[in-house]
Amino acid sequence: MNLKKLFGCGAALGAAACLFASPSQAYDADFHVYQAGNGVGDALIYPIYAVGGTVKTNLRVVNTSSTYSVVAKVVFREPNTSCESRDFFIYLSPNDEWTADIVDANGTTKIVSTDDSSPEVPLNVGMATTCNGYDASVGYVEVYGVAAMTFTDSNNNTLTGPISKGLIQTAYGTLYNGTSGLSFLSDPMGGHATCVNSGTMQVTYSDKIYGMRYYPSQNVLAGVEEVKDPSMNLVMPMVATALANNCNTQRVSVFEETRWDNYGYNSAVEVRSAIAKSAIHIPYRNDASNSTFAVFNFPVKLSCCLSGGSDCDGVLSSPDACDLSKDYGTSIAQNIYDLQENTTTTTTIYSPAPPGAKIEKEVYIGQLTPPFAEGWVRVKLTDASVQQSGTAYDGTTAVSYAGSAVIPSYLQAAYDLTWVPATFDCSVVTAGGVAVDNCTYQLAPNKK
Amino acid sequence: MMRCSITANRWSKTANLVLCLCALCFVLQMVSCSRTPEGAQIISFAPGVEEKLPKDLKNAFIHYWAARARLDWNTIYEMEAPHLRWRYTKEAFMDRYARAPKPVSVQVTGITMAHDQVADVSITCVFPDKRTGKEETLYPRDRWLKVGGKWYHIWKLPILDNFL
Numbered sequence: 001m002n003l004k005k006l007f008g009c010g011a012a013l014g015a016a017a018c019l020f021a022s023p024s025q026a027y028d029a030d031f032h033v034y035q036a037g038n039g040v041g042d043a044l045i046y047p048i049y050a051v052g053g054t055v056k057t058n059l060r061v062v063n064t065s066s067t068y069s070v071v072a073k074v075v076f077r078e079p080n081t082s083c084e085s086r087d088f089f090i091y092l093s094p095n096d097e098w099t100a101d102i103v104d105a106n107g108t109t110k111i112v113s114t115d116d117s118s119p120e121v122p123l124n125v126g127m128a129t130t131c132n133g134y135d136a137s138v139g140y141v142e143v144y145g146v147a148a149m150t151f152t153d154s155n156n157n158t159l160t161g162p163i164s165k166g167l168i169q170t171a172y173g174t175l176y177n178g179t180s181g182l183s184f185l186s187d188p189m190g191g192h193a194t195c196v197n198s199g200t201m202q203v204t205y206s207d208k209i210y211g212m213r214y215y216p217s218q219n220v221l222a223g224v225e226e227v228k229d230p231s232m233n234l235v236m237p238m239v240a241t242a243l244a245n246n247c248n249t250q251r252v253s254v255f256e257e258t259r260w261d262n263y264g265y266n267s268a269v270e271v272r273s274a275i276a277k278s279a280i281h282i283p284y285r286n287d288a289s290n291s292t293f294a295v296f297n298f299p300v301k302l303s304c305c306l307s308g309g310s311d312c313d314g315v316l317s318s319p320d321a322c323d324l325s326k327d328y329g330t331s332i333a334q335n336i337y338d339l340q341e342n343t344t345t346t347t348t349i350y351s352p353a354p355p356g357a358k359i360e361k362e363v364y365i366g367q368l369t370p371p372f373a374e375g376w377v378r379v380k381l382t383d384a385s386v387q388q389s390g391t392a393y394d395g396t397t398a399v400s401y402a403g404s405a406v407i408p409s410y411l412q413a414a415y416d417l418t419w420v421p422a423t424f425d426c427s428v429v430t431a432g433g434v435a436v437d438n439c440t441y442q443l444a445p446n447k448k
Numbered sequence: 449m450m451r452c453s454i455t456a457n458r459w460s461k462t463a464n465l466v467l468c469l470c471a472l473c474f475v476l477q478m479v480s481c482s483r484t485p486e487g488a489q490i491i492s493f494a495p496g497v498e499e500k501l502p503k504d505l506k507n508a509f510i511h512y513w514a515a516r517a518r519l520d521w522n523t524i525y526e527m528e529a530p531h532l533r534w535r536y537t538k539e540a541f542m543d544r545y546a547r548a549p550k551p552v553s554v555q556v557t558g559i560t561m562a563h564d565q566v567a568d569v570s571i572t573c574v575f576p577d578k579r580t581g582k583e584e585t586l587y588p589r590d591r592w593l594k595v596g597g598k599w600y601h602i603w604k605l606p607i608l609d610n611f612l
Contacts, residue, residue: 053586053588053589053604053605054573054586054588054605056584056586103586103587104586104587104588105587106557106558106570106587106588106589107589228584229605230549230575230576230577230584230586231548231549231551231573231575231586231588232545232547232548232605233547233548233549233578234547235579415543415544415547416547
């Protein structure tokens with residue numbers, strides 16, 4: 001048996017061991033998905049992309065690690081129910097950055113990139129028909145860190161410097177094909193409150209054999225987007241919301257949709273708990289020259305069916321099995337203040353007004369039209385009760401949260417536009433009977 | 449070919465002079481009409497597209513984008529559609545639009561006549577990005593509207609029009 005076959009058998013045995021190992025971790029407040037205050041995590045959410053005419057959106061994903069190569073999946077979603085409209089992998093070597101533009105190409109929304117981290121170079125792909133047929137010329141983007149890797153050469157020396165994208169791509173293919181079942185590592189933790197368990201494999205690339213050590217997704221990704229109109233010198237940058245400690249070991253491919261209920265070491269309600277807010281604060285200006293728009297993204301509602309299922313027929317019918325947005329509507333209420341702390345009982349301050357004071361769309365943009373020229377609004381969002389509670393990844397630990405799982409921001413419009421993250425009151429998350437303030441938790445996610 | 453010879457005949461001399469002056473005026477007028485406006489050098493047509501544009505629309509398109517290249521706001525404002533000029537005074541128009549940079553290039557890649565009097569001209573245009581120093585390539589559809597026998601441009605601002 002030659003060396004290559006031996007290592008191949010080793011990989012297969014390792015994969016089989018993974019299959020038979022039992023899940024070791026229940027919900028654990030000491031190691032848990034959280035919204036990263038520093039903007040670095042293993043998954044990213046870009047709250048809106050917009051294209052049309054001269055408007056385009058630039059995306060950037062940064063691998064902040066000087067050690068790990070990273071494979072990540074980029075997923076584009078339409079704004080009404082978050083149906084997937086396009087996905088692909090990107091391959092980032094240590095210290096690498098991937099950039100792409102979402103553009104209007106004479107009426108067709110396309111993703112274009114010449115970056116060598118793209119799955120093909122140059123990249124030029126259009127949005128696909130979504131499960132319920134909603135248009136995806138506006139939407140949002142998620143980046144799921146899938147796996148982290150390090151490499152050695154045939155002399156067992158660690159590869160440093162730029163790693164070939166072809167090697168990373170081949171390595172992930174080897175990892176995917178060399179494992180089976182749901183995960184490529186059954187226990188990603190490697191001990192309590194860490195995410196450093198790893199496995200090894202041999203990778204053949206360009207007639208050479210490399211050693212690969214693969215890890216669950218690591219908290220090394222950061223992102224920024226720019227919605228812009230170059231024909232008007234308009235640029236609106238926004239830092240991507242980072243979720244950390246997803247610790248993904250799921251075997252992810254482009255043949256199956258990836259979303260928060262089948263990604264990472266969390267259930268969907270755990271992810272909702274991580275980004276839950278009790279209230280949003282939006283300062284406004286509302287006069288002839290100024291207006292303010294609330295911009296809310298609810299990325300974990302999951303009101304679309306899974307792409308590829310029989311319900312995903314690309315046609316919106318009524319009722320549509322791929323549109324649960326009414327069932328998952330988020331209630332909206334507010335306290336409105338002017339600059340002198342005066343308030344009002346006016347409730348119809350949003351244009352367009354959410355029907356029944358419930359936000360159904362997963363990306364909502366509404367103008368604030370309070371009866372004052374300047375002041376601030378405390379927006380109180382409450383998700384549907386079916387969204388607010390559930391069980392953790394272990395399937396038994398009860399988890400619930402208050403408020404809404406939302407990424408809040410606002411637009412200030414005058415002769416210019418600025419896009420600003422909104423401040424918020426933290427949520428109280430209850431897990432296994434223990435209540436924690438999710439902001440406090442986010443400051444110290446790994447307590448032990 | 450015209451002859452401007454002076455003959456002994458007085459009538460003939462006068463007639464010839466008038467004919468010469470007319471010819472000179474005609475030539476001057478033709479030169480004036482066909483002169484490419486300053487800035488038009490940024491405009492080009494993809495192969496086979498130029499012939500598809502109605503002649504009056506092509507002329508209007510060239511004059512408009514040449515004005516954009518010169519940042520000639522008087523011409524730009526006058527060539528915008530009547531409803532836009534009804535909505536914005538020139539000053540208000542300038543407040544909103546005059547931040548636009550000079551285009552680097554504009555290539556016409558196609559045309560769709562939505563109606564006899566409504567045209568969507570597909571263009572590939574390049575604008576400088578002041579912040580990065582790079583050039584940004586865009587692929588919008590430039591909409592034109594014929595009112596009273598004259599083509600007008602419709603300047604759509606997808607972001608600002610939605611939020612202001």
